[in-house]
Amino acid sequence: MPDLKGLLTTAASYLETDLAPLTQAYEFAKERHGEEMHPSGEPYLHHLLSVATTLASMKLDLDTIVAGLLHACLDEGVATPKELEERFGKDVANIVNGSTRITNVHYNSELVDQAENIRKLFLAMSADIRVLLVRLADCLQDMVTLGSSPRERQRRLARETMDLYAPLASRLGIDWMKRELEDMAFQYLFPVEYADITSRLESTLHQRQAYVEEVFGILQEKLRENNITPLRILGRPKHLYSIYRKLVVQNIPLDRVYDKVAFRIIVNTVNECYETLGIIHANWQPVPGRIKDFISVPKTNNYQSLHTTVIGPHDHFVEIQIRTEEMDRVAQEGVAAHWAYKAGQKITSRDVRLFRDIKKLVRSLQEVEDHREFLESVRGELFEPDVFALTPNGEVRELPRGSTPIDFAYSIHTEVGNHCSGARVNGQLVTLKTALQHGDIVEIITHKNQTPKRAWLQIVKTSRARNRIRQWLRREEKEKFLVLGREICERELKKYDTTLKKLVRGGHIRVMLKQLGCNTLEDMLVKVGSGAITVHHLLEALVPEELRASEEKALAGEQLEQIPAMEPPPAALDSREVIDIDGVNDMLIRVSQCCKPVPGDDIVGFITTGRGISIHKRDCVNLRSTDPRRWLAVNWSGAVKTRHRSQLLIRAENRRNILADITSTISHDDAEIISFNARTTADNLAELDVVLEVRDLQHLQVVQQHLMQVPAIIEVYRR
Numbered sequence: 001m002p003d004l005k006g007l008l009t010t011a012a013s014y015l016e017t018d019l020a021p022l023t024q025a026y027e028f029a030k031e032r033h034g035e036e037m038h039p040s041g042e043p044y045l046h047h048l049l050s051v052a053t054t055l056a057s058m059k060l061d062l063d064t065i066v067a068g069l070l071h072a073c074l075d076e077g078v079a080t081p082k083e084l085e086e087r088f089g090k091d092v093a094n095i096v097n098g099s100t101r102i103t104n105v106h107y108n109s110e111l112v113d114q115a116e117n118i119r120k121l122f123l124a125m126s127a128d129i130r131v132l133l134v135r136l137a138d139c140l141q142d143m144v145t146l147g148s149s150p151r152e153r154q155r156r157l158a159r160e161t162m163d164l165y166a167p168l169a170s171r172l173g174i175d176w177m178k179r180e181l182e183d184m185a186f187q188y189l190f191p192v193e194y195a196d197i198t199s200r201l202e203s204t205l206h207q208r209q210a211y212v213e214e215v216f217g218i219l220q221e222k223l224r225e226n227n228i229t230p231l232r233i234l235g236r237p238k239h240l241y242s243i244y245r246k247l248v249v250q251n252i253p254l255d256r257v258y259d260k261v262a263f264r265i266i267v268n269t270v271n272e273c274y275e276t277l278g279i280i281h282a283n284w285q286p287v288p289g290r291i292k293d294f295i296s297v298p299k300t301n302n303y304q305s306l307h308t309t310v311i312g313p314h315d316h317f318v319e320i321q322i323r324t325e326e327m328d329r330v331a332q333e334g335v336a337a338h339w340a341y342k343a344g345q346k347i348t349s350r351d352v353r354l355f356r357d358i359k360k361l362v363r364s365l366q367e368v369e370d371h372r373e374f375l376e377s378v379r380g381e382l383f384e385p386d387v388f389a390l391t392p393n394g395e396v397r398e399l400p401r402g403s404t405p406i407d408f409a410y411s412i413h414t415e416v417g418n419h420c421s422g423a424r425v426n427g428q429l430v431t432l433k434t435a436l437q438h439g440d441i442v443e444i445i446t447h448k449n450q451t452p453k454r455a456w457l458q459i460v461k462t463s464r465a466r467n468r469i470r471q472w473l474r475r476e477e478k479e480k481f482l483v484l485g486r487e488i489c490e491r492e493l494k495k496y497d498t499t500l501k502k503l504v505r506g507g508h509i510r511v512m513l514k515q516l517g518c519n520t521l522e523d524m525l526v527k528v529g530s531g532a533i534t535v536h537h538l539l540e541a542l543v544p545e546e547l548r549a550s551e552e553k554a555l556a557g558e559q560l561e562q563i564p565a566m567e568p569p570p571a572a573l574d575s576r577e578v579i580d581i582d583g584v585n586d587m588l589i590r591v592s593q594c595c596k597p598v599p600g601d602d603i604v605g606f607i608t609t610g611r612g613i614s615i616h617k618r619d620c621v622n623l624r625s626t627d628p629r630r631w632l633a634v635n636w637s638g639a640v641k642t643r644h645r646s647q648l649l650i651r652a653e654n655r656r657n658i659l660a661d662i663t664s665t666i667s668h669d670d671a672e673i674i675s676f677n678a679r680t681t682a683d684n685l686a687e688l689d690v691v692l693e694v695r696d697l698q699h700l701q702v703v704q705q706h707l708m709q710v711p712a713i714i715e716v717y718r719r
Contacts, residue, residue: 002046002053003049004026004049006053007022007052007065008022010056011062011065017062019062021062021088022062022065022066022069025066026049028087029048029069029072030045033072038145039153041149042145047145048068048069048072051069051071052068054141055068058133058137058174063089063091064095064130064133066088067092067095067096067134068134068137070084070088071096071100071134071138072100073096084096091128094131095131098128099131129172133172136165136169136172136177139157139161139181140177140181143157143181146158146184155188155189158186158187159185162181162185166178166185169181170301172301173301173302173331173333174332175331175332179242180239182242186240194240194244197244198240201240208261211261212235215235215263215312216263219233222279222280222283223265226279228279230267230276233263233265234266235262235263236261236264261318262319262321264321266323266325266328267323270324272324273322274306276322277308277322284310284318286308286309286310287309289438291307291308291309292307292388292438293306293439294306295323298396299388302330303331304327305323305327305331306321307319308322387436387437388438388439390439390441391441399461400461400462401435401461402435403435403436403462404432404433404434405425405432405442405444406432406460407460407461407462407465409423409444410465410468411464416446417452417468418451418472419446419448419450421447423445424442424443424445425440425442425443432456432459433459452468452469454473457470478526481526481529482522482525482526482529485524485526485528485530486525488528488529488538488607489538492538504521511541515540516533516537516538531608531630535630536627589605589615590615591645592616592620592622593645594616595622595623596644596646596647596719597615597616597617598645598646598694598696598697598699598700599644599697600700601697603616603618603634603635603636604618604623604631604632604634605633606630606632607630607632613632643694643695644694644695645674646693646718647690647691647718648689648690648692648707648716648719649687649688649689649690649717650662650686650687650688650707650716651686651713652685652710652714653685653712654680654685654686659678661710662688662710662713665707666707668706669702669706671692671693671694671700672692672693674692674693675691676689676690676691677689677690685714700718704718
């Protein structure tokens with residue numbers, strides 16, 4: 001059970017300062033919390049002492065430990081920020097205030113209303129990293145005492161820990177805490193799997209211990225033969241969650257996870273690190289792709305080490321890490337190993353890089369507006385990097401497995417990503433879909449006319465790249481909606497011999513914006529262009545009542561909502577306002593798949609709700625059942641060079657080689673078959689549905705004519 005004496009002893013082992021504030025904070029917490037109990041069932045004071053002792057064991061500064069003792073004061077309402085500042089100083093008050101805000105964060109990836117709370121966490125973290133360190137220590141103690149809590153609380157805290165706090169501990173480089181948090185969360189999230197792996201590992205404990213001793217002896221002997229005296233060699237079992245993750249990812253049974261034990265060799269110098277790696281590879285065969293040099297290329301959290309996996313005794317995989325004493329301290333303690341707030345200690349360049357990286361993370365997440373995208377970005381930004389690629393001047397970019405040059409480009413700068421047109425990897429030109437490998441040197445080629453493509457969303461792996469692409473596409477889409485909305489409004493107003501300018505000058509625009517729930521004229525035009533505001537609602541609010549009265553009288557009794565089933569839209573909806581389109585791959589204007597119009601077909605635009613304009617053939621059955629007030633006159637632009645899909649139904653005699661004859665004819669006419677569905681009718685005829693890509697209506701008609709010249713074909717017509 002933690003006590004004040006133990007806390008003071010731990011703090012005195014490294015702090016050369018007056019520890020009276022710790023005693024004062026303890027007495028303050030004892031007085032204010034009294035007999036209050038923690039949700040785990042233990043006295044709250046015990047929990048506070050455990051948190052403070054954890055922070056002291058990490059050798060953090062006095063203010064952080066004091067804040068650990070007081071971190072629940074504001075949350076429980078037993079003190080005020082002003083009172084804490086007067087009693088313990090501004091730094092302590094700020095840390096407690098920040099950790100209180102983020103303690104109330106309950107992370108749930110399914111609930112978008114938690115996004116703003118997560119934002120508060122990252123803002124508090126970027127303002128003072130000690131806020132997060134207090135929260136991590138608090139989370140660790142919550143998990144230690146979670147066994148007595150109700151099942152619902154266990155699952156909630158475990159999910160929050162696995163998704164948020166364990167990755168954040170990893171981001172700060174605090175490896176021991178990350179492992180403990182993951183294993184405890186694993187226990188409550190997957191209790192059956194946890195119990196199974198634990199029991200099976202315990203049953204093989206004797207064999208693993210014997211194997212560790214064997215490898216340990218070989219390593220000592222080989223290093224001694226080469227005049228290297230390591231400070232120590234450690235063999236530790238991999239933590240349970242890392243073993244479970246390997247089982248899931250590789251889809252293998254537990255008995256095939258050979259590297260259940262990881263060895264760490266601590267040597268005196270950097271040169272000895274590389275010499276040791278050479279000795280190991282000279283005696284055991286290295287596994288290709290598993291050699292990583294984090295000494296010459298450190299991770300952003302300052303982690304440095306050599307990693308290798310070799311085929312060791314009895315053909316088992318053996319993972320070995322090689323580092324110096326200082327590297328090992330940083331690897332275990334992370335940000336605490338180079339604590340910027342310790343008295344008299346200067347901030348190193350590595351510290352600067354780490355804090356800059358954290359602030360960059362926060363800025364990146366703050367730019368994401370959509371709540372669901374934000375939560376997705378949190379998970380994406382806290383990934384465990386698998387690929388460490390370099391710029392031509394040696395800067396490291398940490399990326400998830402499968403990342404592409406586009407991901408790399410956006411990791412450098414948004415504008416580099418937006419104008420990325422190609423890449424050279426290790427001096428060779430590659431496609432933008434190429435998956436980057438560890439150690440690749442990547443040079444991004446940009447062009448001012450290159451812009452993000454929607455297809456990029458399917459190939460990028462990082463949330464940063466995905467968010468930047470979405471932001472650009474939304475911005476472009478908004479501009480198009482704005483133009484279209486203005487054209488629709490002006491077109492409708494011309495019917496009443498007025499304009500938007502006249503409505504603005506006359507003041508009616510303010511009434512109209514209020515009716516439509518819009519903040520600005522631009523907001524309204526965008527919503528009209530996207531279809532969020534229909535033409536019907538627009539006219540009710542946009543056109544002054546006196547202008548609308550005459551038309552409403554003329555239209556009295558008419559049924560505008562329905563169109564006779566067989567009556568196509570008029571040939572010219574409004575000859576004064578016709579929008580030219582190119583027809584495909586547009587964020588705003590999309591070709592309908594029900595009738596698949598191609599250039600040359602007579603077409604009509606339909607303003608959908610929130611998805612822009614859908615283009616239909618004028619005689620499309622689906623179009624006839626829609627509201628004519630949402631139709632829009634459109635023309636093919638005449639500059640179309642892309643291909644368009646159309647569908648043909650072919651009926652033919654059911655004989656040999658008929659499929660070959662049809663496909664050969666279509667290919668000969670330079671049309672591309674997208675899909676092919678064949679069946680036999682009751683009267684032994686072959687029916688074939690063919691979806692193909694053509695240039696325009698004339699091209700499609702040529703294909704139809706040539707198909708009809710095939711002797712066995714009876715009829716060909718468009719679907």
